[in-house]
Amino acid sequence: MNIVDLSRPGLSQVSALRLPDYRRAGLARLDCNELCLPPSDDELATYREAMTRVPLHRYPDVSGEPLRRALARRWNVEPTEILLGNGSVELIALLMLALGGERRAVVYPDPSFPQYEVIARTHGLEPIAVPLAPDFALDEARYADALDDQRPVLSLIASPNNPTANRFDPDALSRLAARAPGAIVIDEAYADFSGQSLLSRRGGAPALLILRTLSKIGLAGLRIGALVGPPDTIAWLDRARLPWNINALSMAVACAALEHPERIEARVAEVVRLRTALMADLVALGELCVYPSDANFVLVRSGRPARELEVGLLERGVVIKNVSRPGALEGCLRITVGTAEENGRLVEGIRGILRGG
Numbered sequence: 465m466n467i468v469d470l471s472r473p474g475l476s477q478v479s480a481l482r483l484p485d486y487r488r489a490g491l492a493r494l495d496c497n498e499l500c501l502p503p504s505d506d507e508l509a510t511y512r513e514a515m516t517r518v519p520l521h522r523y524p525d526v527s528g529e530p531l532r533r534a535l536a537r538r539w540n541v542e543p544t545e546i547l548l549g550n551g552s553v554e555l556i557a558l559l560m561l562a563l564g565g566e567r568r569a570v571v572y573p574d575p576s577f578p579q580y581e582v583i584a585r586t587h588g589l590e591p592i593a594v595p596l597a598p599d600f601a602l603d604e605a606r607y608a609d610a611l612d613d614q615r616p617v618l619s620l621i622a623s624p625n626n627p628t629a630n631r632f633d634p635d636a637l638s639r640l641a642a643r644a645p646g647a648i649v650i651d652e653a654y655a656d657f658s659g660q661s662l663l664s665r666r667g668g669a670p671a672l673l674i675l676r677t678l679s680k681i682g683l684a685g686l687r688i689g690a691l692v693g694p695p696d697t698i699a700w701l702d703r704a705r706l707p708w709n710i711n712a713l714s715m716a717v718a719c720a721a722l723e724h725p726e727r728i729e730a731r732v733a734e735v736v737r738l739r740t741a742l743m744a745d746l747v748a749l750g751e752l753c754v755y756p757s758d759a760n761f762v763l764v765r766s767g768r769p770a771r772e773l774e775v776g777l778l779e780r781g782v783v784i785k786n787v788s789r790p791g792a793l794e795g796c797l798r799i800t801v802g803t804a805e806e807n808g809r810l811v812e813g814i815r816g817i818l819r820g821g
């Protein structure tokens with residue numbers, strides 16, 4: 465038995481996700497696009513209370529009904545329009561499982577979320593990346609051509625996009641959704657920071673599905689994602705969902721958190737304020753190209769090798785994501801918005817490195 469030879473060919477084209485162990489105390493973690501503001505002590509007490517009521521010897525509620533109701537209220541949709549995932553990545557995998565098959569294509573912009581390609585390969589689909597415009601806007605004509613030529617079963621567009629931080633024109637997304645021969649997913653992982661969502665346009669095109677997550681608004685540890693789409697589509701896709709994919713503790717805590725949307729919104733608003741201040745400070749350094757952001761992170765480009773900034777910042781206790789590679793992202797770093805203190809350390813760190821200190 466040789467597990468490599470037995471596997472789908474795509475498995476040899478990917479690597480397992482490995483992140484450095486940055487758990488040492490005091491590091492400013494600006495590399496994962498988590499929300500920098502933790503829950504308050506009061507909220508933590510509420511969550512603990514909710515967890516004590518979970519019967520741990522029982523399977524979770526297989527329908528996820530209470531959580532779907534809470535999310536439906538948040539997004540002003542019906543619970544029957546929601547499919548729950550163990551993070552939104554599980555829902556991307558579920559879509560590829562349901563729609564997949566060798567030589568079927570998945571189309572997405574480039575640069576974008578690296579997991580689109582990885583999940584396509586591990587599920588035996590053919591990944592096709594369509595370049596964004598040089599300013600990272602969606603090249604609608606080029607994307608429409610790819611939909612026409614490749615006839616993908618699935619298209620994935622993150623808006624706001626990761627790692628470029630910009631959102632795309634909602635009218636262009638609607639036009640592409642009307643044109644797509646297969647399903648089209650608008651991945652709104654960062655929509656809470658952008659003031660824009662295609663949720664209100666759902667139903668406009670039957671192929672349009674919207675992907676949301678609680679990961680970027682302060683609950684990354686719970687692994688809660690949701691796919692929003694027409695009830696008949698959601699009911700069909702539910703056949704491909706593994707039973708009890710969301711654990712009972714995560715559901716209990718998420719429901720408790722969603723009872724106080726104002727607390728979530730206050731933190732999102734605070735991060736948007738911190739983002740504005742951080743971007744101004746980065747621009748003031750004079751040497752970086754700072755791209756516009758509709759997300760909880762910013763993309764910057766430096767003339768210096770990105771590795772030099774990455775290493776220099778790590779020496780100063782700040783972790784960022786080096787996304788530099790030849791081509792559109794040459795010299796680019798992705799920086800999650802941190803607390804005022806973390807952002808201060810970041811900016812001072814970059815200043816020191818640029819001065820050669």
Ligand SMILES: *Cc1c(COP(=O)(O)O)cnc(C)c1O
Pocket residue numbers: 497550551552553554577622625626651653676677678679680688689
């Ligand atoms: C972070 C991120 C996700 C989130 O994935 P989860 O599995 O919900 O944590 C999805 N899409 C994009 C573009 C992201 O950057």
